[in-house]
Structure formats: structure tokens, C-alpha cells
Amino acid sequence: MVFTSKINNPKNTHTIKLRMILPKLLVKPVGRAISDFKMIKERDKILLAVSGGKDSLSLFHILRHFLASAPISFELGVVTIDPQVDGFEPQALKSFFKKFDVPYFFESFPIMKQAEKSMKGNSYCSFCARIKRGLMYQVARREGYNVLALGQHLDDLAESLIMSICHNGKIQTMKAHYINDAKDLRIIRPLAYVRERQLANFAKTICLPVIKDSCPACYQMPTERVHFKHWLLTEEKRTPNLYKNLLSAMKPMLNEAKECLND
Numbered sequence: 637m638v639f640t641s642k643i644n645n646p647k648n649t650h651t652i653k654l655r656m657i658l659p660k661l662l663v664k665p666v667g668r669a670i671s672d673f674k675m676i677k678e679r680d681k682i683l684l685a686v687s688g689g690k691d692s693l694s695l696f697h698i699l700r701h702f703l704a705s706a707p708i709s710f711e712l713g714v715v716t717i718d719p720q721v722d723g724f725e726p727q728a729l730k731s732f733f734k735k736f737d738v739p740y741f742f743e744s745f746p747i748m749k750q751a752e753k754s755m756k757g758n759s760y761c762s763f764c765a766r767i768k769r770g771l772m773y774q775v776a777r778r779e780g781y782n783v784l785a786l787g788q789h790l791d792d793l794a795e796s797l798i799m800s801i802c803h804n805g806k807i808q809t810m811k812a813h814y815i816n817d818a819k820d821l822r823i824i825r826p827l828a829y830v831r832e833r834q835l836a837n838f839a840k841t842i843c844l845p846v847i848k849d850s851c852p853a854c855y856q857m858p859t860e861r862v863h864f865k866h867w868l869l870t871e872e873k874r875t876p877n878l879y880k881n882l883l884s885a886m887k888p889m890l891n892e893a894k895e896c897l898n899d
């Protein structure tokens with residue numbers, strides 16, 4: 637699918653047109669997930685969390701496509717959390733997002749320093765994820781957004797499911813659509829039906845400015861997630877429908893925002 641959209645040219649005040657090729661293979665499953673889980677409602681203000689990874693950067697382009705073409709109107713803003721760790725330098729995103737006509741929020745917080753003070757030797761990664769999420773909620777509330785969009789995809793959901801079964805004996809995974817504990821924000825994962833390799837191909841094809849994340853704390857220990865990712869991808873070679881089947885199995889538990897879906 638080829639579409640054109642206006643972007644602000646930072647050098648000139650007038651707008652220029654950007655031609656972007658969005659493959660149907662990405663647009664269709666995202667459209668289906670948005671519709672199946674009623675992720676977007678009229679006048680929603682959606683804050684997309686972009687780390688600079690291939691998934692959230694791709695999702696930015698996909699949501700801009702829907703912004704221009706969806707039958708309902710919604711607003712889109714973007715937030716990046718800079719955890720101030722060596723090995724992750726997201727500052728380049730500031731100039732990238734200046735090119736687009738969307739509000740962009742860059743929040744910097746010394747998460748590593750905070751971790752040294754507040755936690756004693758347990759997982760830095762889960763501490764960092766918790767603080768980052770809190771900061772995203774803070775920005776959403778401060779700037780008047782009612783929905784937070786995250787870039788996890790089908791591979792992430794499948795890995796979480798298998799990890800939860802194997803480690804905790806529980807059949808659960810990340811939700812595609814749910815409401816936070818404070819009940820003031822909806823969280824959506826529009827890439828819930830999309831495979832990681834599709835996003836990697838898209839990011840490569842249009843040369844997205846992917847930010848390398850080599851945070852020393854994450855890279856010190858090859859995570860369980862990486863182990864299960866390889867496990868599933870190996871199994872997929874024997875069972876080509878593996879992810880399709882896992883999605884069918886997960887579907888009934890992906891939506892926890894039903895109570896707000898009838899308005």
C-alpha cells in the first residue's frame with residue numbers, strides 16, 4: 637500500500653509530502669487487531685511509546701497511516717523515556733520526530749542510579765521496565781492522553797505465554813487491550829497479530845533510524861525471553877502454523893478492556 641502524508645519540513649516552514657510504502661501484510665493485521673479488540677474509539681488521544689526499536693518505530697508509521705485513513709478521528713502523540721544508561725542513546729529520536737506533525741515528549745530519568753539506591757541485586761530489567769511504565773503514565777496524564785500504545789508483537793505475546801506456563805504454571809500473557817490499575821488509561825498493543833520478522837523487514841526496507849539498545853544490564857544476562865524465542869522459532873520449522881495456533885489459543889485472554897467497550 638502506497639500512501640502520501642504531510643510532514644513538517646524542519647528547514648522550511650511549509651509542509652512536504654512523504655511517500656511511504658506500508659505493506660498490506662502489516663496494515664491488515666493491525667487493522668484487524670484494532671477492530672477485534674476495539675482498541676481505538678472516536679476522539680481517543682493515543683500516546684505511542686517509542687523506544688527507537690524497530691517495532692515501536694514501525695508502529696509509529698502504521699498508526700500515522702490509520703490517523704490519515706481511519707473512519708474515526710483520533711489524536712496521536714509520541715513519548716520516549718531516556719533511562720540514562722550507557723549503551724542506549726535515544727537522543728537522535730528528538731530530531732527524527734521534529735520532521736512529523738505529531739507532539740513528541742522526551743522524558744529523561746536516571747533509572748540506573750535510582751536502581752542502585754532502591755533495589756538490592758535483583759533484576760534491574762524489571763525495575764527499569766516498571767519505572768519506565770510509570771513515567772509513560774505520568775506523561776499521558778500530564779498531556780491529556782487517554783490511551784497508551786505499546787509496540788509488542790505476536791512473537792512477544794507467544795514468548796510471554798510459554799514463559800508463564802513453564803515458569804509459573806499459569807496460562808497468561810500480555811494483553812492486547814486493557815485498563816490500568818488506576819482505571820484512567822487504556823493500554824493497547826496494535827501489533828498483537830504481527831510477526832516480528834515482518835517488522836524487521838519493514839524497518840530495513842524503509843531504513844528506519846533504529847536506535848541500538850545495548851544496555852549493559854540487559855546484555856549481561858542473556859534473558860529467558862531469548863531462550864524461549866529460539867525455542868519457539870525452532871519449533872515453528874516443524875509446525876508452520878505454530879504462531880497462528882498460539883494466537884488462537886491466546887485470543888480469549890487478550891482483551892481485558894471489555895467493560896469500557898460498550899460505550
Ligand SMILES: Nc1ncnc2c1ncn2[C@@H]1O[C@H](COP(=O)(O)OP(=O)(O)OP(=O)(O)O)[C@@H](O)[C@H]1O
Pocket residue numbers: 684685686687688689690691692693715716717718719768785786787788849
Ligand atoms: N525507553 C522507552 N521509551 C518509550 N517506550 C518504550 C521504551 N522502552 C520500551 N518502550 C515501549 O515498550 C515496548 C516494549 O519494549 P521492549 O523493551 O520489549 O522493546 P524494545 O527493545 O524497546 O524495542 P521495540 O521498539 O522494537 O519494541 C516498546 O515497543 C515500546 O512501545
